[in-house]
Amino acid sequence: MNNTPMTTDELFRDDATLLQCTATVLAIDDGGVVLDRTVFYPLGGGQAGDAGLLQADDGRSVAIVDTRKHKERPGAIAHVPAPGADLSWLQPGQRVTAQIDAARRQAHARFHTATHLLCALVPHPVDGCSITAGYARLDFHMSEPLDKDTLSAGIARLVAEAHPVRHRWISEDELDANPGLVRSMSVQPPRGLGRVRVLEIEGVDLQPCGGTHVTNTAEVGTVVVTKIEKKSAMTRRVVLGFAEPAARPG
């Protein structure tokens, strides 16, 4: 692998509603397919990576099953192809349309926004977080018991109140002046870029976050607490799920 600097423009950071973009292939390597720009969110901050499709104008395509920050190319994003996928038509310079699995992303965004609502309801530091399309979990550093129904009702209230959700960039100096902004013990915001992305749920929560969210808490819909576990003396794990029944065949 050569050391040519290769970075991916992260379109999802400024507009998480984008479902597709055109892009140019920069490299294909063990990490996956690297594009010059993408709407695919890479695993990070507890949120799972996107899946989707890279497609050429002539219809050739490759399914992407996961997205990761490239291990060997800082600033590059690796689109992980499905096992056994034919990549022979993909060459550096190839133009493609990068399209995410919208349903999977919407599930991530709903759960991710719900974890912020949970942070507003449980005023304790977070020491772990995982967000998938099927569930989300948040570990709080605390010893007091939590009540499932009370938290579900709290989330439902914040969803019904339809608070706008938006991000903005603040300087690292501004962040240092407000240490209370950082709610998570395990995930510190990325440093050294001069600015930090903060996510604001108007009147509810404000914290550094690089993930993808819905644009209004109303879109979180019917997310409920499905389980509360005592993981250790100082850890309470809250698991979130969708309350709507899963689609069943027949």
Ligand SMILES: [Zn+2]
């Ligand atoms: Zn977030």
